[in-house]
Amino acid sequence: MKKTLVAATLASLAFSGGIASAQERICGTDIAIQHLIANNPQLESAYTQYEADVKQRTAALEAQNTNAAQKTTATYNVPVVFHVVLSQAQIDEIGGVSGIYDRIASQIDVLNTCYTGQNYNTDKGKILTQFQPLFGNPNITFGIAHTDPNGGGTTGVEIKIAPATFTGFDVTDNNIKKSSGGGFTTWDTKYVNIWITHITTASNGGQVLGYAYNPGLAQSMGDASLAGVVIDYLAFGRRSSIRQKFFGTADKGKTLVHELGHYFTLKHIWGDLPVGGGTCDKTQPHSDDDVADTPPQKDANQSTCPSGVKPNCTNSPGGEMYMNYMDYVQDACMVMFSKGQVTRMQTEFTPAGGSYQLQFNGGTLNWPTGISAVEAKNTFDIVPNPSNGVFSINFANTTADLRAVTVVNMMGQSVKQINTTEPANSLLIDMKGMPAGVYTVNCRFDEGIVTKKIVIE
Numbered sequence: 001m002k003k004t005l006v007a008a009t010l011a012s013l014a015f016s017g018g019i020a021s022a023q024e025r026i027c028g029t030d031i032a033i034q035h036l037i038a039n040n041p042q043l044e045s046a047y048t049q050y051e052a053d054v055k056q057r058t059a060a061l062e063a064q065n066t067n068a069a070q071k072t073t074a075t076y077n078v079p080v081v082f083h084v085v086l087s088q089a090q091i092d093e094i095g096g097v098s099g100i101y102d103r104i105a106s107q108i109d110v111l112n113t114c115y116t117g118q119n120y121n122t123d124k125g126k127i128l129t130q131f132q133p134l135f136g137n138p139n140i141t142f143g144i145a146h147t148d149p150n151g152g153g154t155t156g157v158e159i160k161i162a163p164a165t166f167t168g169f170d171v172t173d174n175n176i177k178k179s180s181g182g183g184f185t186t187w188d189t190k191y192v193n194i195w196i197t198h199i200t201t202a203s204n205g206g207q208v209l210g211y212a213y214n215p216g217l218a219q220s221m222g223d224a225s226l227a228g229v230v231i232d233y234l235a236f237g238r239r240s241s242i243r244q245k246f247f248g249t250a251d252k253g254k255t256l257v258h259e260l261g262h263y264f265t266l267k268h269i270w271g272d273l274p275v276g277g278g279t280c281d282k283t284q285p286h287s288d289d290d291v292a293d294t295p296p297q298k299d300a301n302q303s304t305c306p307s308g309v310k311p312n313c314t315n316s317p318g319g320e321m322y323m324n325y326m327d328y329v330q331d332a333c334m335v336m337f338s339k340g341q342v343t344r345m346q347t348e349f350t351p352a353g354g355s356y357q358l359q360f361n362g363g364t365l366n367w368p369t370g371i372s373a374v375e376a377k378n379t380f381d382i383v384p385n386p387s388n389g390v391f392s393i394n395f396a397n398t399t400a401d402l403r404a405v406t407v408v409n410m411m412g413q414s415v416k417q418i419n420t421t422e423p424a425n426s427l428l429i430d431m432k433g434m435p436a437g438v439y440t441v442n443c444r445f446d447e448g449i450v451t452k453k454i455v456i457e
């Protein structure tokens, strides 16, 4: 007799811990680059040259965009790979492996909302009237890669359990990007590489939440494998329950929105001088963001949530654009890129840009064709298919090592996950109410993943 498990969504698990105490948020991007330059002063000129190139290419694209016929209207579909390096205790802190997948799904959702400007109506009230016409839509969508650089199938998520003594990776420590250093080796820059780990506390006691290397800059500074974003596991994903542990107010997925801004060449809105060292003299090096429509700003608005007009360097109408993703305000309060920032990011997708290759790698969002050994051994059928939302996964053999079933939509977002350790011949999945379309069902076994498509009508 076949045993059937009725699946239940794991909306939230038993999380231990509460909200981390409110401390200052720190972005490590400038720290990481300055550390590289300090160790190798020759890189200063490479950095300066690269910045000048980006500025010039952005100006060229801006000029092109003023000619309506040539205006960039492309949407860029970007494949992402997540490399997770955490101790078992840290993984347990965020709800185990399924907690990691939940945060990834929520994070992808936040990215796709912010990078297509879909938050405008909800967040308009947080944008001063003067800045509303400057709200930009980058038109970039993110999905989880399912074909790896060798053509093999992948969940797009690599997880490594660090030793119990693991204290984190320092912002200047690139071992996270090396398998030999205890991390995961960078895939090529046809993917956006994102490492989720713990970043050690900064010398001033603040928490570095994330840092990024732009791919073109990494290459021009002599190490293309640095390209990508490293993010602290407690600043990753969007809160869905009060019991989840996050770092202070960094619980709405905006740290990665900010860091990917750097990945696509954006600077902090006040420039790239250290926080507390900013200046209103925009003729000084590193004291501007090289974007024309973001008003001159002296320094960061750190971990605050300002309201009303906050006078800026030139007392321009509207004052500081503190609601910009490239400031340091609380997650809930950063809600926009400017149009000028969007042009600078889109320059990255032109032939000389560091992310040019990304747009041709959208095929890796799909699973590869062909049958693997694990698939042959663990084959299953989905009945009925097409389905009205309720369907059964029937395994050809009783499963011995099935760990999880994940249903992923066309955007690469996980919409359903069931964890299991019990042997089963079939699983009943209820997805009533989900939008019609093609979904991917991933059955994760110890030895690999078997995947099939399901059509929901």
Ligand SMILES: [Zn+2]
Pocket (backbone or CB within 6 Å): 027, 028, 029, 258, 259, 262, 268
């Ligand atoms: Zn930053």
